[in-house]
Amino acid sequence: MGAGLGNDRSCDAGAPAAPPGNPFGILMIATHNLLDSVRSSNPLWSILHAPGVILASPQHVVFVAYPLLPWVGVTAGYGFGQIYRWSADRRKVFLLRLGTALTAAFTVLRYINLCGDPDRWIKQKSAAFTLLSFLNTTKYPPLLLFLMMTLGPAMLFLRAVDGTTPRCPRPALVIGKVPMFYYLLHVPLIHLIAVIVCYARYGKVHWIFESPTLGQFRVTPPFGWGLSLPSIYLVWALVVCMLYPLCRWFEAVKRRCSDSWLSYL
DSSP: OOOOOSSOOOOOTTSOOOOSSOHHHHHHHHHGGGGTTOOOOOHHHHHHTSOEEEEEOSSOEEEEOSOSTTHHHHHGGGGGGGGGGSOHHHHHHHHHHHHHHHHHHHHHHHHHTSSSOSSOOOOOSSHHHHHHHHHOOOTTTTOHHHHHHHHHHHHHHHHHHTTOOOOSOHHHHHHHHSHHHHHHHHHHHHHHHHHHHHHHHHSOOGGGGOOSSGGGOSOOOOTTOOOOHHHHHHHHHHHHHHHHHHHHHHHHHHHHOOOGGGGGO
């Protein structure tokens, strides 16, 4: 949930507190699961609500993996930053109550296994695996239980750190101030690294850009493709280090400029 204020008005301590969030966004989050029973082959429906194929031909298959609903509602959480115009005591109480309510609602709804996610949790061979089954909710599209499970603890975390002095490395603070900027850059950079690694190992890169069947979406990996977990962490660290100078530059731009649109990056 974004923390941007969504406008460029000054923070007047004496101004009346605006309601947090976006009512339309909250409505989308709370009710989108009511549409799960709708079955439609219309491409627009796949774009809005249910992942699916919108174009299939011998040459190409276009598959929508990230429907807009309810992600648009979640991103409307930029309006949630309005609570940081409130007094500290009022804000902390609100964050505690909201975080506790969302987390408790997730726990109850997930436990009864009746609604919020079609994939039911089941008892596994150990308590740890049972917990993983309990937490294994659907992210694409993000169903109600997934959003409760993630946004609830996020509110409790915001309450826990409210008013504290951050004690983390400066690079983490810099990247945390430009989250969307980092996100938009890291995806193409990771794909570029994958192309370079693929070419270095195989002399060809067509595997990355083709899928003979939907079952092989998104890539058709060659024999031996893939890296060990330590190598994956190494690539992750490399990406962070490569993007840090750009994030530091853009963070300075945001500090110098007051344009409201910058708050979204």
